[in-house]
Ligand SMILES: Nc1nc2c(ncn2[C@@H]2O[C@H](COP(=O)(O)OP(=O)(O)O)[C@@H](O)[C@H]2O)c(=O)[nH]1
């Protein structure tokens with residue numbers, strides 16, 4: 413499950429990780445869990461097409477936990493090794509959106525949650541804030 417604020421590279425990183433896994437001999441399916449941002453589903457579809465992997469998606473505005481759940485079920489049924497779950501970007505200050513991530517985790521039980529951040533982010537020492 414890939415999380416982080418908007419535009420930091422979650423979706424792109426999913427494509428990169430999928431490619432790495434495929435090259436290492438693992439089978440992969442993508443979960444189109446960003447059901448919020450315009451074009452997010454098409455963006456992941458395009459990556460999936462180029463990678464030759466399947467992507468499970470619902471409609472915009474649908475529950476991303478359900479997308480994740482369906483994708484894991486698909487992977488189990490088809491014997492696919494890895495499920496990579498995209499999510500919509502969010503800030504940690506938005507309680508509703510953070511609760512949504514908690515729900516996805518509760519429903520899907522991802523084995524790994526990866527936060528994607530901008531590598532050029534300025535890391536301020538605690539005492540200089
Ligand atoms: N320079 C650079 N750009 C990146 C990198 N990863 C993603 N991007 C670009 O950053 C923008 C947002 O990426 P995206 O994967 O859609 O971010 P998301 O909103 O977190 O899913 C796109 O224009 C990407 O091409 C990276 O590692 N380096």
Ligand SMILES: [Mg+2]
Nearest residue numbers: 422423446452
């Ligand atoms: Mg994205």
